[in-house]
Amino acid sequence: MENGDGNEGASAFHMPEWMIQFADQKQEFNKRPTKIGRRSLSRSISQSSTDSYSSAASYTDSSDDETSPRDKQQKNSKGNSDFCVKNIKQAEFGRREIEIAEQEMPALMALRKRAQGEKPLAGAKIVGCTHITAQTAVLMETLGALGAQCRWAACNIYSTLNEVAAALAESGFPVFAWKGESEDDFWWCIDRCVNVEGWQPNMILDDGGDLTHWIYKKYPNMFKKIKGIVEESVTGVHRLYQLSKAGKLCVPAMNVNDSVTKQKFDNLYCCRESILDGLKRTTDMMFGGKQVVVCGYGEVGKGCCAALKAMGSIVYVTEIDPICALQACMDGFRLVKLNEVIRQVDIVITCTGNKNVVTREHLDRMKNSCIVCNMGHSNTEIDVASLRTPELTWERVRSQVDHVIWPDGKRIILLAEGRLLNLSCSTVPTFVLSITATTQALALIELYNAPEGRYKQDVYLLPKKMDEYVASLHLPTFDAHLTELTDEQAKYLGLNKNGPFKPNYYRY
Secondary structure: OOOOOHHHHHHHHOHHHHHHHHHHHHHHOOOOOOOOOOOOOOOOOOOEEEOOOOOHHHHHHHOOOOOOOHHOOOOOOOOOOEOOOHHHHHHHHHHHHHHHHHHOOOOHHHHHHOOOOOOOOOOOEEEEOOOOOHHHHHHHHHHHHOEEEEEEOOOEOOOHHHHHHHHHHOOOEEEOOOOOOOHHHHHHHHHHHHHHHOOOOOOEEEOOOOOHHHHHHHHHHHOOOOOOEEEOOHHHHHHHHHHHHOOOEEEOOEOOOOOOOHHHHHHHHHHHHHHHHHHHHHHHOOOOOOOEEEEEEHHHHHHHHHHHHHHOOEEEEEEEEEEHHHHHHHHEEEOOOHHHHOOOOOOEEEEEOOOEEEOOOHHHHHHOOOOEEEEOOOOOEEOOHOOOOOEEEEEEEOOOOEEEOOOOOOOEEEHOOOOOHHHHOOOOOHHHHHHHHHHHHHHHHHHHHOOOOOOOOOOEEOHHHHHHHHHHHHHHOOOOOOOOOOOHHHHHHHOOOOOOOOOOOOOO
16 A cells, blocks of 8 residues: 555654653652542453453442343433433443553643643544453543534444443543443444434544444445544454455554554553453463464464463464465464364464354364363454354353353353453553553544644555654653663664654564
8 A cells, every 4th residue: 555654744844842741740640649529430351241250340240230221311410311322320330440540640640731731632523443341441531521522323232331431421531332232232322322312423533443344334424524534443444455455445543553552562461461361351261281272473473372381381373374384383382284283272362363264173072071162352353153053062150151052962162252352351450551542542643633644545564753752651660761862872763762663674
């Protein structure tokens, strides 16, 4: 693509004054706020939302009310009813969770403090479709503090934290999401965000591409006023590149997923910790000595493999890419085809972004009590639909945990019905999500404020300078001290002393 490498956007990017001041005073970011003046409400997860067994959803799970939120008439304390959540009365619990998340998101909170005077998103009308968690709530409230109006739906039917959604609704955000939505509910919620009398979005923040797809399908004329799309997932970015290749992408789009601060941190470090959390909460299993096959050795796969290896598991890897395959071999993992190990492994984990990675044939050949789960964004990697046949019995063990039983008595343990394990069944590290959320906020600011002509109807990477800026905002948390180049060293390397320090093609 003409501009797909982000070079034009990088060269044209100019750091605003508030960002320069922010960078000069970044040593303040390490200070933990001792008093939260403004309460915030929200939490994010992805395309699956049903009451989960995790402690994070404890307030949600205690409810016996099976009435669909669509059938309820709810109002917040100000009399506003422009939202649809499980139970608005859970708002106080959600607020507490958001306040906890704020403590672990120093850069986003500092961005809110430094930039809210200038209001770089004044006039922005952002429609969002992401996980609804405490971390996403901090992002939403930051966007609001920077001047934006927001309407939000969940990108996953199991990942919404109901108490956080309630807290956001209580504070005035039009949120349409609850844990355990049906497929029909999922699209209804997205439509309620988009199809509003007297309000039309001019920016899209998407996670997975479903929101973008819905607007293209149902309301294509809206793109006449939309200034840009910010997308954070592998799946959603793939969809954007397909649109661009077909000449159907009619607005600029920012590929946040492939920004260094997202891919190398959220995808790798977040999954390295949350894979164990999700498996433990759902199965209570011990990892030592277990045989595990991880399908895919991208950043998510690398994180999963590292965590399981450290716990004493015997880890196999499947890959289609010879470069990633060689990395897996050099990291000490046995590269196999899934058919070669499917009868012997105890756990199967998918993280490819592809479809039908685990087929019915694989599922038929698995050993008794094999655990099957997915760490990719979409529920396409495991052919769950093939298991909904009369000869197989489904038995709910606990929330997000199902036994699928064959006629001979063999059973597999399916987690989250093949949807995203960590956000459906547990939680994710807040600090890592601070990095991603700050990147998303800056991408929205950049696209919204970019002069006409800077970005064409194409997919762009975040300017390198902005990537480095996001990273620098998080270093003070670790009391880290960057080495500064001397004038002589900078001249020798051909660099500006303040960056960017690497070319766009550098892989890290």
